[in-house]
Amino acid sequence: MNAGSRRFRRAVPAALALALPLAALAACGGGGTTGATAEKGSGTGTITVWAHQGQESEATAMQNAVKSFNSSQDKIKAKLTLIPDNDYTKTITTTDASKLPDVMEFDGPTMANFVYNKKLAPMDDYVSSKTLANATDAIKAQGEIDGRHYGLGMFDSGLGIYGNKKLLDAAGVKYPTGVSDAWTAEEFTAAVKKLAAKDSDGKSLDLQENNGYATEWGTYGFAPIVWSAGGSLLENGKAEGGLDTPEVASALKTFQGWKKYTDSNTDGNAFAKGRVGLSWVGHWMYPTYSKALGKDLVVLPLPDFGNGSKTGQGSWQWGIGANTKNGKAAGAFLDALLNDTNVAAMTTANGAPPGTKSVLAKSELYKQGGPLQLFADQLAKPCGDSKIDKSCVAVTRPVSAGYPTVTAKFSQALSDIYGGTEPKTALEKAARAIDQDFSDNAGYQLP
Known part of the structure; x- marks a missing residue:
């Protein structure tokens, strides 16, 4: 693992670190037809x-x-175990449900698999209505299945394009002010080319090629x-007809065309050192980029390929173990964990967008007029x-x-496309593989 990827792991374990090999997680899906519920205790x-x-x-x-x-009351004592990031998801996956804790953190995209395997229980009866109401809509979207909440997060994540104002101005590139006037894909490509024409190595x-695709x-x-x-990665349990459309293939052909203008970024410093004028990455790079560029740093939305600018979201969440005998105490702990003091402390520590409405509104980074307001604006419009x-x-x-299969097949297709494979071919292969896996597993129907 090179320095850049180590920095990626350290900077954003919360947003992206599905530490377990994804195929292994998918293979654990035996599932059941009835959901697990926690005992009240x-x-x-x-x-x-x-x-x-x-x-x-x-x-x-x-x-x-x-x-x-623990010091605020004497009825409940929470006993914390910290597990190394790289082992965390694997540990939950390989631990029998009966031996999992009362309360556990999990990486958001793994939630449905843990529900499927009866390792998480709905929390609606145990956390307060105030806690649920204060969660942002984007956080709730990640943690909800069929109207029941299995996860709530202290923080979220987001993507954008960081720009070097000095280089953009020198190349005569006009750039967006927010989501409403995001570059079209063609305008973004034109900006990349204009900047490249002014750059000694083109x-x-x-x-973030250094992280692999x-x-x-x-x-x-x-x-x-x-x-x-x-398009979509998965729609109504199917990838075919959503992932492999002509529009998606065309968009990824455009992505493929950016390779000639892309710094491989093996040292992780392509943007911070001024070698490039644009960086496609997430909120977690703001501290590094802000320190390097100061007032020359601008934060822009991703380009619009026809259906509006989009961003990813989602991060680590908290849930209640399905086999807990004390759901009431688990809920009380989560109410405390997700209060303003703790959410503010955690998001100050990691720089992520707060996952609660009250802390987000007061965040120096993400509030209206803050340097990362764009990310909050994006998360305020969840899909x-x-x-x-x-x-x-x-x-x-x-x-x-079945998300582990979806991400494994899509990311491999993306990597192949970047390497030169025709997008239509790679996407059709991925869609077939995803749909076959879902067919083999009865659609991964959740209880």
């Missing part, structure tokens, strides 16, 4: 809590939240092209994982127990 005693051990500042914020909860764009970055980072072209039309912007990755 006494609402007192000791509860166990598992969390991923992300960057040091995140771990400290989590430890402080648990200490604060490279003007960073697409046959990875969760491939799906998270570039599924927005599919959605913006009017969920369906009904992806021009009126919405932030799209949830498919909430399906």
Whole structure:
């Protein structure tokens, strides 16, 4: 793993780090036909809590939240176990449901698979209505299945294009001010070419190639092209007819054409060092980029391929273990964990968009007029994982127990396309593989 990918893991474990090999997670789908429900219990005693051990500042914020909860009352004691990020999803997947904790964190896209395997229970009866109401719509979209909530997050994520104002101005490139006037795909390509013409090596764009594309970055980072072209990764349990459309193939042909202008970014510093004028990445790079560019940093939406500019969203969430004997105590802990103090501390630690309405409105980075207002504006128009039309912007990755197969096949297709494979061929292959897997697993029907 090179320095760039290490930095990626450290900077954004919350948004993208599906640490378990995805095919392995998919293979665990035995599923059942009835959902799991948690026992209410006494609402007192000791509860166990598992969390991923992300960057040091995140771990400290989590430890402080648990200490604060334990000292604030004497009925419930939360016992926290931090598990290394790279082992976390695998640990949940390989642990029998009966041995999982009362409360656990999980990477958002894995939720449906854990529900399918009866490892998570709905939390609606145990967390307060105030906690649910304060969650942003985008957070709820990621954590909801059939009207029941299985996950709530302290923070979210988002994508955009960072621009170097000095280089853009020098090349005579006009750029958007927000989602409403996002570049079209053609305008974005023209901007890339104009910048390249002024660059000594002809490279003007960073697409985080250093993270690889046959990875969760491939799906998270570039599924927005599919959605913006009017397509989908999965619709009504099928990829064919949504992923392999002519419009999606054309859009990814455009993506393929950017390769000649893209810095491979092996050192992770292509944008920060001024080698390129545009960087397609997420909120997590703001601290580094802001420090490097200062007032020359501009934050722009992703280009519009016809169905409106789109962004990914979703991150780590919290849920209640299906086999808990104390759902009432678990809910009380989650109410405390998701209060303003703890959400503000965690999002200050990791720089992510707050997952609650109250903290988001006051965030120095994301509030109206803040430097990252664009990300908040995008998340304020959630699509969920369906009904992806021009009126919405932030799209949830498919909430399906078969998501690991979806992302594995799509990201491989994306990587192949970037490497020169004809988009139509790669997309049709991916769609067939996804649909075959879903057929083999009875559509991964959730309880």
